Amino acid sequence: MRQGECVINASSPPPAVELHGITKRFPGVVANKDIAITVRKGTVHALIGENGAGKSTLMKILYGMQKPDEGTIAIDGEQVSFNTPGDAIARGIGMVHQHFMLADNLTVLENVVLGGEKLYGIGAKARKKIKEISDAYGLGVRPDALVEDLGVADRQRVEILKVLYRGAKILILDEPTAVLVPQEVDALFDNLRELKAEGLTVIFISHKLGEVLKVADDITVIRRGTTVGTADPKTATPKQLAELMVGAELPSPETRESTVTTTPMLKVTSLTVAAGEAVVAEPEVLVPAGAPDSSTLEKVEAGRLLLDDISLTIHKGEILGIAGVEGNGQTELIEALMGMMTPDAGAITLDGADITRMSVRKRREGGIGYIPEDRHRHGLLLESPLWENRILGHVTEAPNSKRGILDLKAARKDTERIVREYDVRTPGIEVTAASLSGGNQQKLIVGREMSHNPKFLIAAHPTRGVDVGAQAQIWDAIREARRDGLAVLLISADLDELIGLSDTLRVIYRGRLVADADPATVTPEELGTAMTGAASGHLEATDNHSAAADGDTTEDEAR
Numbered sequence: 251m252r253q254g255e256c257v258i259n260a261s262s263p264p265p266a267v268e269l270h271g272i273t274k275r276f277p278g279v280v281a282n283k284d285i286a287i288t289v290r291k292g293t294v295h296a297l298i299g300e301n302g303a304g305k306s307t308l309m310k311i312l313y314g315m316q317k318p319d320e321g322t323i324a325i326d327g328e329q330v331s332f333n334t335p336g337d338a339i340a341r342g343i344g345m346v347h348q349h350f351m352l353a354d355n356l357t358v359l360e361n362v363v364l365g366g367e368k369l370y371g372i373g374a375k376a377r378k379k380i381k382e383i384s385d386a387y388g389l390g391v392r393p394d395a396l397v398e399d400l401g402v403a404d405r406q407r408v409e410i411l412k413v414l415y416r417g418a419k420i421l422i423l424d425e426p427t428a429v430l431v432p433q434e435v436d437a438l439f440d441n442l443r444e445l446k447a448e449g450l451t452v453i454f455i456s457h458k459l460g461e462v463l464k465v466a467d468d469i470t471v472i473r474r475g476t477t478v479g480t481a482d483p484k485t486a487t488p489k490q491l492a493e494l495m496v497g498a499e500l501p502s503p504e505t506r507e508s509t510v511t512t513t514p515m516l517k518v519t520s521l522t523v524a525a526g527e528a529v530v531a532e533p534e535v536l537v538p539a540g541a542p543d544s545s546t547l548e549k550v551e552a553g554r555l556l557l558d559d560i561s562l563t564i565h566k567g568e569i570l571g572i573a574g575v576e577g578n579g580q581t582e583l584i585e586a587l588m589g590m591m592t593p594d595a596g597a598i599t600l601d602g603a604d605i606t607r608m609s610v611r612k613r614r615e616g617g618i619g620y621i622p623e624d625r626h627r628h629g630l631l632l633e634s635p636l637w638e639n640r641i642l643g644h645v646t647e648a649p650n651s652k653r654g655i656l657d658l659k660a661a662r663k664d665t666e667r668i669v670r671e672y673d674v675r676t677p678g679i680e681v682t683a684a685s686l687s688g689g690n691q692q693k694l695i696v697g698r699e700m701s702h703n704p705k706f707l708i709a710a711h712p713t714r715g716v717d718v719g720a721q722a723q724i725w726d727a728i729r730e731a732r733r734d735g736l737a738v739l740l741i742s743a744d745l746d747e748l749i750g751l752s753d754t755l756r757v758i759y760r761g762r763l764v765a766d767a768d769p770a771t772v773t774p775e776e777l778g779t780a781m782t783g784a785a786s787g788h789l790e791a792t793d794n795h796s797a798a799a800d801g802d803t804t805e806d807e808a809r
């Protein structure tokens with residue numbers, strides 16, 4: 251572990267990026283404080299730090315999305331000043347955001363060219379250029395594929411290709427591996443090595459310390475807005491990095507104590523959803539009165555089964571993990587369970603009561619907690635203060651409501667409690683959710699949902715974007731509630747989390763449950779293989795109907 255900056259000897263080319271004395275203040279928060287980072291040309295440089303440490307702010311400054319209050323930026327040895335991302339792009343900087351920004355209904359070529367038409371037109375020249383870039387860096391992108399047909403990893407490659415097409419020599423990737431399965435992570439790292447070999451520079455933000463050590467040449471640690479040191483990936487361990495970041499031990503999701511009972515809490519029988527189904531959106535129960543409509547459910551093309559005869563049972567005290575590459579029916583399963591989508595066939599019972607046609611509000615009141623996949627679309631009102639976000643989805647429940655009337659004082663007080671207990675780093679509860687860092691937004695949602703003592707929790711990527719310290723805390727909260735009988739449907743792209751937390755594991759592929767895995771023995775690689783639809787000798791094929799029958803056991807029957 252070395253403190254301070256990398257040593258650059260006199261004969262080295264100028265560093266690709268030099269940030270000096272960068273300071274950025276927001277009301278009540280110093281997001282970046284006198285930050286100094288030197289990024290060597292042709293390297294992969296990882297930026298790590300706990301939630302709210304200031305990583306995204308720093309990258310937004312480098313990409314021209316935000317202006318620093320103080321400090322200088324030099325690119326290839328030359329001082330620059332960016333007012334917009336356009337200025338940064340012109341100096342060869344590209345950014346791939348965590349939330350992809352592609353138009354689904356356009357082809358890869360159209361997406362790549364969009365906004366950059368001046369470079370190579372929109373015809374044969376553009377196509378040739380795309381092919382050249384794709385071949386040069388091993389991206390394997392097909393220009394005529396429709397983006398909506400692509401999986402997550404391919405979409406990410408299109409995003410990378412898009413910034414390369416615009417001439418980026420320095421790529422900023424914001425948590426690029428959060429949505430990828432292990433095999434896809436390896437493929438991305440191969441791409442990054444290719445980029446590096448061609449002299450490009452990559453800066454990436456990540457909370458996955460093992461991966462950081464695998465791919466980074468240099469690591470900078472940021473804590474509370476300032477650089478606290480650099481680490482050498484050749485010698486550092488994940489534990490050391492975690493300690494440097496948050497002063498905490500690296501958590502493990504592993505628990506093999508079983509709290510699974512024989513009492514079914516959630517039972518899903520032959521649930522089927524065809525594409526193009528009309529959506530039952532009930533914005534008024536998701537948001538407080540007067541807030542904008544947060545229903546963003548979309549229609550999809552007709553003719554395909556999005557959920558195909560899904561049957562499963564989750565018992566009291568059981569965490570059932572669903573493994574799957576994004577886009578294989580997880581969203582539809584969640585929406586059908588929450589009442590945001592009406593299934594075409596099948597039934598859902600919660601604690602013995604049929605909830606198949608029940609409203610979202612009634613389901614929530616009946617004890618369903620919901621940590622959504624996309625916190626911006628379904629979890630938060632970004633422009634509203636934290637205390638309003640605490641009410642979101644729980645308008646009619648205590649402490650937000652007393653005898654049918656909103657109790658704002660109690661809601662505010664409870665928001666302060668959640669902020670304290672879940673360590674949401676914020677100057678106060680009056681700031682907007684948008685002003686929180688990604689990980690702190692997530693902690694607020696988890697705190698809110700756990701505060702209502704749900705019977706059944708839908709946890710989609712519960713620790714996405716949170717640092718190792720907060721991750722441990724969220725895992726503990728879920729485990730503790732499980733001990734008290736909580737049933738959990740866990741959906742996560744983090745296979746270690748999925749394997750470590752789940753009591754039961756099932757694989758979803760093209761809307762069907764295709765395999766079962768034993769969390770005590772399965773490896774992330776085996777699970778990753780099964781998720782791509784390939785048969786894995788280590789996993790058992792699912793028998794949907796025996797799973798349904800399983801739900802018929804009574805409390806007294808042994809499982």
Ligand SMILES: Nc1ncnc2c1ncn2[C@@H]1O[C@H](COP(=O)(O)OP(=O)(O)OP(=O)(O)O)[C@@H](O)[C@H]1O
Nearest residue numbers: 276281301302303304305306307685686687688689
């Ligand atoms: N637009 C904004 N307005 C007010 N405060 C902000 C704004 N953007 C960021 N902040 C604050 O600046 C601090 C740094 O946030 P930033 O998003 O840079 O953290 P981060 O290290 O990227 O965290 P995470 O790992 O959770 O994404 C946080 O306290 C955050 O609340």
